[in-house]
Structures are given as structure tokens and as C-alpha cells.
Amino acid sequence: MQMKPKSPLSSWTSLTACALAVALLLDAALSLNGLVPDQAALFPSAVASLEAVATNVLPSGMALAGFASGIVLAMAVIMLPMHQIYRSREARLLQERERLAAQNARLVHQAASDGLLGIANRREFERVLKLEWRRAARERQPLSLLMIDIDCFKRFNDTYGHQAGDTCLRGVADVLRSAAARPGDMVARYGGEEMVVLMPHTSMEGAMRMAERIHAMLAERALPFAASPVAQHVTVSIGVSSMLPVRNGNRSVLVQQADEGLYAAKEAGRNRTAVVPNLRLIGHDEKPQTWTHRAQGT
Missing domain, CATH: 3.30.70.270 (Reverse transcriptase/Diguanylate cyclase domain)
Structure with a gap:
């Protein structure tokens, strides 16, 4: 029995839900202990509920771990594209350096050679x-x-x-x-x-x-x-x-x-x-x- 492929709308809905979940978790982690003011939070009510749960249920160590996890996630999201851009730029600079070195070698050879005979001048x-x-x-x-x-x-x-x-x-x-x-x-x-x-x-x-x-x-x-x-x-x-x-x-x-x-x-x-x-x-x-x-x- 074959499964019907998911529609593009269903996939888009899933991605949107995941993105909102990540944003909510990150916002809640940053809002813990007053690091982000309540009025600046993206989802104030959800953040308040999570803070209450974290205060009454989770130990302070787990709250700190959640905060650290949010920071790591944010760093990963920011640093990965930057690293890719850096590697791409580094590769371009290396190619340009090799091109200039080859061109310089040709110029040195031309300056030391007789143009007609191809031997040293x-x-x-x-x-x-x-x-x-x-x-x-x-x-x-x-x-x-x-x-x-x-x-x-x-x-x-x-x-x-x-x-x-x-x-x-x-x-x-x-x-x-x-x-x-x-x-x-x-x-x-x-x-x-x-x-x-x-x-x-x-x-x-x-x-x-x-x-x-x-x-x-x-x-x-x-x-x-x-x-x-x-x-x-x-x-x-x-x-x-x-x-x-x-x-x-x-x-x-x-x-x-x-x-x-x-x-x-x-x-x-x-x-x-x-x-x-x-x-x-x-x-x-x-x-x-x-x-x-x-x-x-x-």
C-alpha cells in the first residue's frame, strides 16, 4: 500500500511550526532571569508561562543549561553562514595569489629572455x-x-x-x-x-x-x-x-x-x-x- 506524498502546503506548515517553536524556545531562554525585558519578548504570555514552569518545576541548573543551549543555537545559526563565506573568500584569494604568482613568473622570464631566440639575453x-x-x-x-x-x-x-x-x-x-x-x-x-x-x-x-x-x-x-x-x-x-x-x-x-x-x-x-x-x-x-x-x- 503506497503512501501519498505530502503536499507542499503540508511541508511548509511543518517548517513554519518548527521555526516558531525554535523562536519561542530561544526567546524564553533569553528572557529567563531578566536578560530580555518582558515587554521586548516576542511571545510575552508564552514566556511568562515558561518562566513559571522553570521557576516552580525546573532547578536553576537546568534553567541555566537551557539558556546556554539557546546561546549555542544562536551562535551556530549565525556562525555557520559566516564560516562558509570566509572559506569561499579564502579560496578566491588563494586562486588570485596563484594567478599573480604565475603572471610574475612569466614577466621575470620575459625580462631575462631574448624575444627572438628564446634564450637568455x-x-x-x-x-x-x-x-x-x-x-x-x-x-x-x-x-x-x-x-x-x-x-x-x-x-x-x-x-x-x-x-x-x-x-x-x-x-x-x-x-x-x-x-x-x-x-x-x-x-x-x-x-x-x-x-x-x-x-x-x-x-x-x-x-x-x-x-x-x-x-x-x-x-x-x-x-x-x-x-x-x-x-x-x-x-x-x-x-x-x-x-x-x-x-x-x-x-x-x-x-x-x-x-x-x-x-x-x-x-x-x-x-x-x-x-x-x-x-x-x-x-x-x-x-x-x-x-x-x-x-x-x-
């Missing part, structure tokens, strides 16, 4: 060089640098156009990123078509192996350059420097020595690596004492 390179120089001096470890320049890049632009030149720069930057795959290595754009690879904890031998790897990978990639006087593909000249930094030493010497090596590699015919062991001022008529290594397979 010169400012970021100089910042990291300062940190790595101090770390190498503290740990007594060598620090090495490659200074890399694309051979005859102006002729490349004149032959193929500047858009193709940008594509060439990106291709060389991709090769450098692939070659310098260790977590501590840094590839950066130094200026124009010049790029650098900074290698902590790397000796001169390790830096030379890195240079050879870059020459080999460029030859394998074979970016077309038919007008090049060096090869039929894009090539680079590389200057190498390696030092054991000292705490108060001049870190710019590492860059200057790599730049001297780059100059020597170009003077020796390009598409090769050169090392200038001792940095010194070179006069117009002087030739630096260098060790050069021509790239294989080109």
Missing part, C-alpha cells in the same frame, strides 16, 4: 656570470665560456633577407641548446649574431669538446648558405676561455679572453675554434699566440 648572462664566478671561486672549480659568432652573417642577410636571417639565428640557438644540455650550462645571446655558452665546473678540455660538438651538430644540420666563402652551410667561429676564478678577481677577463679567441678564429679563416691562453693587449701589427682547431668535415 645579455643582462641575464651577466647576472648569472656574476653568481657562477662567486660559486666557482668558493668551490675552487673551473669556469669556462664559449664566444660564438655566425660566419659572414651580413652576407647571409644580404643574400636571403632578414626574415631568413632570423630563422638562421633561431636554428643556431637551437643547436647550442641541444649541445649544452647539462642543467648548469647557460646559452645566451650576447649581441647581434654573437652568442655565448657559460659552463660551470668545466675545464678547458671540456670546453673544447663542447666547441667541437657545436661544429659537428651545425654541419649535420646543414642550414643552407650557398654564398658562404667557408662552406655550403652555416658555420660559426668560436673563442674559448677557461679560468679558475678567485674571489676578488675580475670576471670580465673571462669574457675578454673568449672574445680574443673568437677574433683569432676569424683571422685564421673562420669555421674553427681558437684559444688565447694569456689575455694581453694586441697592437695593430701584432698577431696573438693562439691555438686554433678547424672544424672537422667542412
Whole structure:
């Protein structure tokens, strides 16, 4: 035998009755012992009857318990929505904080990166060089640098156009990123078509192996350059420097020595690596004492 569902009117009546009962009990509890004046009570006659019953029948302890129960009920009714509002606001604030942190990270990355090549820019390179120089001096470890320049890049632009030149720069930057795959290595754009690879904890031998790897990978990639006087593909000249930094030493010497090596590699015919062991001022008529290594397979 199925029961008939209650009508909405019946449910509403039950809820209204419950609400009135709760209000009556709360009002009576607050009216006990004169906490709420009689004239301010919601139901004066009912409150008076309940007070008489509480005075004649209930002990004072039970009256106090009833009062406390009313206070707890009132606090629960008030505090529960407030707690929900607080949690919702806290969640929104946390989401906003995460959004701002992600946006700040993007801005920091943009400020430290070259917009065209996606590698570090010169400012970021100089910042990291300062940190790595101090770390190498503290740990007594060598620090090495490659200074890399694309051979005859102006002729490349004149032959193929500047858009193709940008594509060439990106291709060389991709090769450098692939070659310098260790977590501590840094590839950066130094200026124009010049790029650098900074290698902590790397000796001169390790830096030379890195240079050879870059020459080999460029030859394998074979970016077309038919007008090049060096090869039929894009090539680079590389200057190498390696030092054991000292705490108060001049870190710019590492860059200057790599730049001297780059100059020597170009003077020796390009598409090769050169090392200038001792940095010194070179006069117009002087030739630096260098060790050069021509790239294989080109």
C-alpha cells in the first residue's frame, strides 16, 4: 500500500511550526532571569508561562543549561553562514595569489629572455656570470665560456633577407641548446649574431669538446648558405676561455679572453675554434699566440 506524498502546503506548515517553536524556545531562554525585558519578548504570555514552569518545576541548573543551549543555537545559526563565506573568500584569494604568482613568473622570464631566440639575453648572462664566478671561486672549480659568432652573417642577410636571417639565428640557438644540455650550462645571446655558452665546473678540455660538438651538430644540420666563402652551410667561429676564478678577481677577463679567441678564429679563416691562453693587449701589427682547431668535415 503506497503512501501519498505530502503536499507542499503540508511541508511548509511543518517548517513554519518548527521555526516558531525554535523562536519561542530561544526567546524564553533569553528572557529567563531578566536578560530580555518582558515587554521586548516576542511571545510575552508564552514566556511568562515558561518562566513559571522553570521557576516552580525546573532547578536553576537546568534553567541555566537551557539558556546556554539557546546561546549555542544562536551562535551556530549565525556562525555557520559566516564560516562558509570566509572559506569561499579564502579560496578566491588563494586562486588570485596563484594567478599573480604565475603572471610574475612569466614577466621575470620575459625580462631575462631574448624575444627572438628564446634564450637568455645579455643582462641575464651577466647576472648569472656574476653568481657562477662567486660559486666557482668558493668551490675552487673551473669556469669556462664559449664566444660564438655566425660566419659572414651580413652576407647571409644580404643574400636571403632578414626574415631568413632570423630563422638562421633561431636554428643556431637551437643547436647550442641541444649541445649544452647539462642543467648548469647557460646559452645566451650576447649581441647581434654573437652568442655565448657559460659552463660551470668545466675545464678547458671540456670546453673544447663542447666547441667541437657545436661544429659537428651545425654541419649535420646543414642550414643552407650557398654564398658562404667557408662552406655550403652555416658555420660559426668560436673563442674559448677557461679560468679558475678567485674571489676578488675580475670576471670580465673571462669574457675578454673568449672574445680574443673568437677574433683569432676569424683571422685564421673562420669555421674553427681558437684559444688565447694569456689575455694581453694586441697592437695593430701584432698577431696573438693562439691555438686554433678547424672544424672537422667542412
